[in-house]
Every structure is written in C-alpha cells, then in structure tokens.
Amino acid sequence: MDGNKFILDEAKLPKAWYNIIADFPVPLPPVLHPATLQPVGPDDLAPLFPMALICQEVSTERYIPIPEEVRAVYRLWRPTPLVRARRLEQDLDTPAHIYYKNESVSPPGSHKPNTAVAQAYYNKAEGVRRITTETGAGQWGSALAMACNFFGIECKVYMVKISYQQKPYRRSLMQLWGASVTPSPSPETAAGRKILAQNPDSLGSLGIAISEAVEVAATNTDTKYSLGSVLNHVLLHQTVIGEEALLQMEMVGEEPDVVIGCVGGGSNFAGLAFPFLRGVLCEGAKTRFVAVEPKACPSITKGVYAYDFGDTAETTPLLKMHTLGHSFVPAGIHAGGLRYHGMAPLVSALAQAGYIEAVAYHQNAVFQAAVQFARSEGIVPAPETAHAVRAAIDEALRCKESGEAKVILFNFSGHGHFDLAAYDAYLSGALQDYEYPESEVAKALAGLPRAG
Numbered sequence: 458m459d460g461n462k463f464i465l466d467e468a469k470l471p472k473a474w475y476n477i478i479a480d481f482p483v484p485l486p487p488v489l490h491p492a493t494l495q496p497v498g499p500d501d502l503a504p505l506f507p508m509a510l511i512c513q514e515v516s517t518e519r520y521i522p523i524p525e526e527v528r529a530v531y532r533l534w535r536p537t538p539l540v541r542a543r544r545l546e547q548d549l550d551t552p553a554h555i556y557y558k559n560e561s562v563s564p565p566g567s568h569k570p571n572t573a574v575a576q577a578y579y580n581k582a583e584g585v586r587r588i589t590t591e592t593g594a595g596q597w598g599s600a601l602a603m604a605c606n607f608f609g610i611e612c613k614v615y616m617v618k619i620s621y622q623q624k625p626y627r628r629s630l631m632q633l634w635g636a637s638v639t640p641s642p643s644p645e646t647a648a649g650r651k652i653l654a655q656n657p658d659s660l661g662s663l664g665i666a667i668s669e670a671v672e673v674a675a676t677n678t679d680t681k682y683s684l685g686s687v688l689n690h691v692l693l694h695q696t697v698i699g700e701e702a703l704l705q706m707e708m709v710g711e712e713p714d715v716v717i718g719c720v721g722g723g724s725n726f727a728g729l730a731f732p733f734l735r736g737v738l739c740e741g742a743k744t745r746f747v748a749v750e751p752k753a754c755p756s757i758t759k760g761v762y763a764y765d766f767g768d769t770a771e772t773t774p775l776l777k778m779h780t781l782g783h784s785f786v787p788a789g790i791h792a793g794g795l796r797y798h799g800m801a802p803l804v805s806a807l808a809q810a811g812y813i814e815a816v817a818y819h820q821n822a823v824f825q826a827a828v829q830f831a832r833s834e835g836i837v838p839a840p841e842t843a844h845a846v847r848a849a850i851d852e853a854l855r856c857k858e859s860g861e862a863k864v865i866l867f868n869f870s871g872h873g874h875f876d877l878a879a880y881d882a883y884l885s886g887a888l889q890d891y892e893y894p895e896s897e898v899a900k901a902l903a904g905l906p907r908a909g
C-alpha cells in the first residue's frame with residue numbers, strides 16, 4: 458500500500474470498547490470518599506451519573522459492547538482516517554514513517570464526541586431529562602451539546618467567564634446545537650453566588666464551573682452531570698480510536714514502534730494507546746507510549762502520584778493520580794484543554810508502573826511544530842494536539858540522526874480553527890513561554906488531602 462490515507466469500511470466500525478482494567482498489570486487504587494476516606498460505592502455516585510456509566514467505571518469486563526444507537530451516531534464521522542504524513546516526512550528528511558489518526562474530522566472538531574455521544578445515550582436510556590457540565594475553551598461543551606441534541610436531552614453548560622467573553626465562537630456552536638450556556642461564576646448556584654459575593658468581577662475557573670455544574674446535578678433529580686475526561690468510563694469510550702487504528706495499521710502492514718498523544722486529563726492519549734497497550738500486556742509487544750504535556754502544567758513529569766480532589770472546590774471524590782495539587786492554577790497557555798492539575802488514574806498508574814513515558818514542552822516549540830505540520834500536511838492542529846505533533850517530529854528527527862526507520866503513530870486529537878488568535882500571537886512573536894512555577898506547585902501539593 459502506498460497511499461496517504463487509510464480508510465476503514467463503515468462495516469469495520471468497532472463493536473466494542475476495550476476496558477484495560479481487565480488486563481491491568483498493577484493493582485488499581487480505589488476512588489475514595491473525601492469525608493470517610495473509604496472506597497466510594499455506586500450509591501455515592503448515583504446522584505451524579507447514570508448507573509450504566511457507574512458500572513462501566515468499575516467494570517472488569519475486557520470488552521464492553523458499543524450500543525447500536527451509539528454506533529449509528531459514530532457513523533456520521535467514524536471510522537476516522539489514518540493518514541501517513543508523507544509530506545511532513547519529506548520536509549523533515551527522516552527515514553521514519555509518521556502516521557496520525559485524524560480525530561479532527563468529527564463535527565465539533567475533536568475526539569470528545571466519542572464519549573459525549575455514549576454518555577448522552579446512557580443518560581437518555583435511564584430517563585435523565587437534563588445534563589450539566591463545565592467547559593473551559595468550549596471543546597467539551599460543544600461535543601456534549603451536539604450529543605445531547607441527538608438524543609433529545611437538555612444540555613446546560615457552565616462556561617468559564619473569561620472564555621465566554623474571549624471565545625464567542627465555541628459558545629455559538631453550543632447554542633447552535635441547542636445547549637444553554639451560562640458564564641461561570643453565575644448567580645444561579647450557591648457556589649457561584651459565594652464567589653460573586655467575594656469578587657463580583659471574577660473571571661471564573663474550571664474548578665468553579667465544575668462546582669456549579671455538580672451542584673445543579675446533585676440538587677435536581679431529573680439532572681445528571683457529565684465529565685469529558687479523566688474518569689475510567691470516558692477513557693473506555695475513547696478506545697474506539699485505538700481499535701480502529703489497530704485495523705488500519707494492519708491494512709498498511711506496519712506496527713507502530715511508538716504511540717504518542719497529548720494529555721490534559723488523558724482521554725485522547727488513552728483512547729489511541731490502550732488497544733496497542735493490550736499488545737504489550739497480553740502478547741509481549743515492545744511498543745513505546747509517550748504522553749505529551751505542557752511545561753506550564755506538567756502533571757506527570759513534575760507532579761506527585763497521590764490522592765487528590767478532581768476539582769478546585771474540593772467537591773469530588775479523591776482520585777489516586779499524578780497531580781500538581783487541586784489549588785494549582787496553571788498559566789494561561791493557549792492549549793486550554795491541557796490546563797488540568799491532575800491526570801486520569803488509569804494513565805497515572807501505567808506511567809507509575811513504567812508502561813508510559815511522559816515529556817513536556819513549552820508553547821513556542823509546540824506552535825513551531827504546529828505551523829510546520831500545517832505547512833506540510835495542510836491541517837491546522839488544535840494547540841493541544843500540537844503537543845503531540847511536536848513529540849512526533851522530535852522522534853522523527855532522532856530517527857534522522859540514528860538512521861532508524863521507526864514507525865511513529867500519533868493522535869491528531871482536534872483542529873485549531875477556533876484557535877487562530879493563538880496562531881496570530883505565535884506568528885507575531887507575542888507568545889510567552891511559562892516556566893513551571895515550582896514554589897506555587899509546592900504550595901498546592903502541601904494542600905493535598907491526607908489519604909492513602
């Protein structure tokens with residue numbers, strides 16, 4: 458095969474998600490109740506999530522069938538193409554073969570609808586009338602808005618106020634798909650009113666928006682809450698990416714030596730990596746896995762592996778994960794989706810056990826790679842995705858030095874069509890690199906809950 462694009466037949470759309478917990482090589486620490494420090498049970502989570510998703514969160518079944526109703530929506534853009542980046546290879550003059558799985562072809566432009574559609578489906582099946590969530594830059598909010606629209610559920614999004622003001626187009630997209638979008642902090646919730654009383658001009662944060670969305674779900678029986686990353690069931694839904702990529706690499710007749718993805722909460726990386734990791738865990742494959750994070754928010758490379766809250770306001774259960782401390786507020790880098798203090802517990806445990814490597818980059822280096830990619834392959838990467846592009850290019854450049862023809866596979870998690878202001882800043886030389894603030898992280902880590 459010598460084409461550029463490897464397209465799977467719709468009939469090959471995977472019929473099951475891969476649950477890596479079935480093959481986990483180390484014990485997985487339980488999720489703890491923040492007050493009792495005991496493992497949480499299904500009843501603790503029932504006010505927030507439908508039972509089907511709670512069951513998936515703790516399931517040990519290796520494969521979980523994808524409902525036909527979910528596959529029917531996936532077919533609008535799935536299977537997504539696997540692309541050989543031949544023009545980038547030529548531009549780099551590398552013997553490496555570079556492939557990317559293009560998740561940017563979904564209607565909202567990222568991998569996020571893979572879980573949004575599944576979550577909307579299971580909520581609808583259990584009679585939920587409305588879903589609340591938070592969004593920063595709007596990628597997650599727009600994916601959930603589209604999914605809720607398909608299944609006839611109301612969607613209410615608390616959007617960080619500064620993004621609501623500065624990124625009006627993602628807000629338009631959410632409203633276009635029928636969601637109601639509220640700038641956070643808002644006067645609608647006790648959490649929002651408390652912040653506004655202290656500071657009427659607060660521009661909000663993801664932590665505050667989570668508190669508002671959780672409060673509304675916890676206090677209304679017809680409303681549930683939805684999360685776009687981090688949790689086991691979210692990573693599970695994303696494995697449709699890797700299952701497709703396995704079949705596509707087979708079509709090509711190659712096997713990746715290294716699999717790369719950017720990590721915010723860890724879901725797009727895990728979605729591509731876990732089905733290939735199954736080969737390592739069960740069949741002795743030697744594949745390397747590289748998670749790429751920003752130097753301004755380096756959870757795996759600089760954080761600790763410990764129990765911490767998922768949110769700033771200390772409302773969530775405690776997760777054992779790589780964390781910079783839940784009170785740490787990262788600098789305002791343009792990769793908004795990577796500005797999260799923690800990391801998915803599944804990714805964290807595998808990194809801790811040595812199955813996953815991590816690397817961190819400054820944003821100027823990341824945008825330089827993104828522009829090189831756009832000028833060779835045409836597609837403009839999201840700032841988050843550009844982290845994976847940077848790592849893939851560096852891997853290919855090392856191959857040029859060593860003369861090795863490695864096979865590199867990375868996840869192209871989303872396009873950057875709503876991020877052109879960030880590209881403007883880079884092209885005009887106005888983009889700032891933020892050193893990781895060691896003293897602030899130390900302060901945040903001192904505030905970790907005493908558990909485990």
Ligand SMILES: *Cc1c(COP(=O)(O)O)cnc(C)c1O
Nearest residue numbers: 686721722723724725794841871
């Ligand atoms: C949200 C987002 C990310 C980061 O989230 P993960 O859960 O780590 O995948 C990465 N890329 C894009 C395009 C996103 O929208």
